Amino acid sequence: MTQTSEVIWHNGEMVPYFQATTHVLSHALHYGSSVFEGIRAYDTPNGPAVFRLTDHIQRLFDSAKIYRMEIPFTQEEVIAACKETIRANDFTNAYLRPFAFLGHVGLGLNPKSHRADMTVAAMEWGAYLGEEGLAQGVDVCVSSWSRLAPNTMPTAAKAGGNYLSSQLISGEAKRNGYVEGIALDVNGYLSEGAGENLFVVKKGVLYTPPTTACILPGLTRDTIIHLAKKRGYEVREEPIAREALYLADEFFMVGTAAEVVPVRSVDKITVGNGGRGPITEELQQAYFALVKGQADDENGWLEYVNE
Ligand code: PMP
Structure with a gap:
């Protein structure tokens, strides 16, 4: 896979693309315990704008609630992280991928900690179906x-x-x-x-x-x-x-x-x-x-x- 951006927001910090990593024993890798969003930002006459960002982040938190996953950031912080990730990569049109996942919390199906890792990636992505x-x-x-x-x-x-x-x-x-x-x-x-x-x-x-x-x-x-x-x-x-x-x-x-x-x-x-x-x-x-x-x-x- 080719690199799709310069930086990725990972647990509160902007890190270089290849440093946004997790452990191979991450819970989500084994059991699918992640929640995510796909959001688009478009170039507008007033600069790049993210379409329905607040609604998408509400859905992200709703998804986490269903699975009792704790996202250790507020919705406002995740919204700010989404905008910051676009700015930091200098994108105008972008596809945003915020996601929360159970990371290194042990391999038991129901780990003691439901505290999620939180990441926001951004990339340029054309028409999905061509x-x-x-x-x-x-x-x-x-x-x-x-x-x-x-x-x-x-x-x-x-x-x-x-x-x-x-x-x-x-x-x-x-x-x-x-x-x-x-x-x-x-x-x-x-x-x-x-x-x-x-x-x-x-x-x-x-x-x-x-x-x-x-x-x-x-x-x-x-x-x-x-x-x-x-x-x-x-x-x-x-x-x-x-x-x-x-x-x-x-x-x-x-x-x-x-x-x-x-x-x-x-x-x-x-x-x-x-x-x-x-x-x-x-x-x-x-x-x-x-x-x-x-x-x-x-x-x-x-x-x-x-x-
Ligand atoms: N259904 C499924 C299974 C999807 O993955 C998506 C894309 N997120 C949609 C519907 C459309 O949802 P939205 O318009 O919020 O992107």
């Missing part, structure tokens, strides 16, 4: 792997261990020539992509799986619901059957890394007209205008790095 995909749409499949059932592991926590499920879903899809895999929930309804939430458009109405469909309640999903309602679209959060993807007028996936990606085929069945549909394009443009500071930020979602 630049071309944002314009042309991507080809996806429904995975043979289902998403976690609600009484197995909590999908509202963005925890390291959950991403074994995501690796199975996306790995299978990529090996079969697709860009991404979509998982069904334990009841067979649509859940989410390996790292994205889903929106189906039919007759001008937007449908998205509800939080009971074993999804991560994504902040991009929330942003898109807001932007769609603001433009007068009806948005329904309700169970969606797999075949609704094949019969959709438009289908798109959203996430911080993926942004807003049109889907042009599912399981080799063309969706709608086989490209980026008009409502997808409208919401994609609205999303990019918002995150890049080119639209009215009425919710104060842009958090400027140099303030």
Whole structure:
């Protein structure tokens, strides 16, 4: 792996990239006991701004709470660390990866100390599912792997261990020539992509799986619901059957890394007209205008790095 930044914030200090290390017996390496966030900063006319930073850090602390993990910093301190990491690396557009993990606390499943190590890394990261995909749409499949059932592991926590499920879903899809895999929930309804939430458009109405469909309640999903309602679209959060993807007028996936990606085929069945549909394009443009500071930020979602 190549070096992705000059420095990384690690337990309260800015350290050179290769010094941000942990012990091989770290609990998280063995049992997946980490919680993390993926956040993007965009260059705006007023300098770099992190989109919904406070909301992401709230979710990080919520994830830690579910697993009784103690983050030895306040949310304000982690927010400041995120901005500082961008500044220290001189980034304008960046992907931020704050994460808390159980480190050298012993190999017992339930260690005495639940005090986490806390790290914030930043890197430059282009379009997650490809630049071309944002314009042309991507080809996806429904995975043979289902998403976690609600009484197995909590999908509202963005925890390291959950991403074994995501690796199975996306790995299978990529090996079969697709860009991404979509998982069904334990009841067979649509859940989410390996790292994205889903929106189906039919007759001008937007449908998205509800939080009971074993999804991560994504902040991009929330942003898109807001932007769609603001433009007068009806948005329904309700169970969606797999075949609704094949019969959709438009289908798109959203996430911080993926942004807003049109889907042009599912399981080799063309969706709608086989490209980026008009409502997808409208919401994609609205999303990019918002995150890049080119639209009215009425919710104060842009958090400027140099303030
Ligand atoms: N679902 C999963 C499994 C994810 O990993 C992500 C990416 N964080 C999302 C949904 C989208 O969440 P967000 O919009 O908050 O990035």
